[in-house]
Amino acid sequence: MAKIITYNLNGIRSAISKDWENWLKATGADIVLLQEIKAMPEQVDLTIFERMGYETYWYPAQKKGYSGVALFTKIKPDHVEYGMGIKKYDDEGRVIRADFGDVSVISVYMPSGSSGEERQAFKMVWLSDFMKYINKLKKTRKKLIISGDYNICHKAIDIHNPVSNKNSSGFLPEERNWMESFFQSGFVDCFRQFNEEPHQYTWWSYRFNSRAKNLGWRIDYHAATENLKSNLKKCVILPEAKHSDHCPVLLEVDL
Numbered sequence: 001m002a003k004i005i006t007y008n009l010n011g012i013r014s015a016i017s018k019d020w021e022n023w024l025k026a027t028g029a030d031i032v033l034l035q036e037i038k039a040m041p042e043q044v045d046l047t048i049f050e051r052m053g054y055e056t057y058w059y060p061a062q063k064k065g066y067s068g069v070a071l072f073t074k075i076k077p078d079h080v081e082y083g084m085g086i087k088k089y090d091d092e093g094r095v096i097r098a099d100f101g102d103v104s105v106i107s108v109y110m111p112s113g114s115s116g117e118e119r120q121a122f123k124m125v126w127l128s129d130f131m132k133y134i135n136k137l138k139k140t141r142k143k144l145i146i147s148g149d150y151n152i153c154h155k156a157i158d159i160h161n162p163v164s165n166k167n168s169s170g171f172l173p174e175e176r177n178w179m180e181s182f183f184q185s186g187f188v189d190c191f192r193q194f195n196e197e198p199h200q201y202t203w204w205s206y207r208f209n210s211r212a213k214n215l216g217w218r219i220d221y222h223a224a225t226e227n228l229k230s231n232l233k234k235c236v237i238l239p240e241a242k243h244s245d246h247c248p249v250l251l252e253v254d255l
Contacts, residue, residue, distance in 0.1 A: 001233060002075065002255045003028060004105065006147035006220055008035040008203075008246035012044060012070070015243035021048045023241055027250070031098075032072040033107035035149045036244075038065050059083065061093035068093035069107045069148070075100055075255075084133045089126060095133075103228070103255050104141040108148035113169035120169055123151070127178045135185070138225070145253065146187070147222045149203075149246065154179040154189065157198050158218040170219060183223070190222040190235040190251050200237055203246045211242075222251040231255070 005027060009015040012034065024032065032054070041058045049056055053074045059082045060068035071080070077098035083090035097106045110130070113120030138144065152175045156162035165171045183189055191200070201216025210216065222235055234252040241247050 002030045002253055004031045004033065004145065004147065004222065004251045004253060005029040005238075005248050006033040006035070006107065006149075006222060006251075007241075007248035008109070008149040008220060008244060009038075010036050010244040010246060011038040011065075013039050016044070016048075018243045020243045021052075023243065024049075025052055029250070030074045031105060033105065033147045034070040034072070035068075035107060035109035037068040037070050037093075039068070040064075057082075057096060057098065059093045059096040062091045066092070067109060069096045069109050071096050071098050071105070071107050073098060084130070086129060086133075089129070094126075099141065100255055102141075103143045103145065104137075106144065106146045106148070108146055108150070110149060110151045112151045113172075113175075123169070124174065127175070131178075131182065131185070138186070142225065143228055144187075144225045145222060145228065145251070146224075147249075147251070149220050150179070151219050152176065152179050153217050153219055154183070158201075160199070160201065160215040160217070170217060186226050187223040188226060188229050188232070190224055190232055190253075191218075191237065191249060193229070193232055194235050201239070202237055202249060206245055211245075220246055220249050222249060224251075224253070228253065 040060050054072040057071045057080050079099040081097040084095045094109050097104055111123040111126050113123040153159040153171045201218050202220035204211035204216040231254040236250050239247045
């Protein structure tokens, strides 16, 4: 049984300053998929994680202090793939994949469109390109777990106020349609396999005391191919972890 955690840290150095490494140690996670690391490996004391038994694989953005993904694992991967082979996305450090036997685990940080029309347009093109990338990958890697910050709430249940947010990036009809088509293409929303309750969120604005009031969005997911459905044992959101404006999501799966 493998414990896999996905966590958008909104800066790994900031998270470490909030005692993230001791929290991580206590989880006993086997594989940790990180987004928005905002750092190069040489800017972090890696011995902390090596002592816990992790090998660390980093894919930072070209732009300093921006974006970037990483993968920490106690299980030795057969292969690690950096990026998706499209320069404009790979320069932003958005995808890293590790293969463990016949299962591949991906940490993904999907673009946000909240800064304006230009980035929203970039996000929509990304969604199309990412789907093509995954469909091609599935031909050779049939068992996939794609975890990370999707920057989209799939359904009304996934956001605290669906009515007032209907024109907000991250809950636009075209983004939600993409999520629907993504799941329909052969993926399981792991969290919703185990929990159909409302008010389950993974991100809260720093404004308006949103987290204390639980005015959040569920935008961080573990998505597994249908052929892994019977291997899924548990998936829970961990809102008590407060190292970021996101919280982690834990998946227990038989690899």
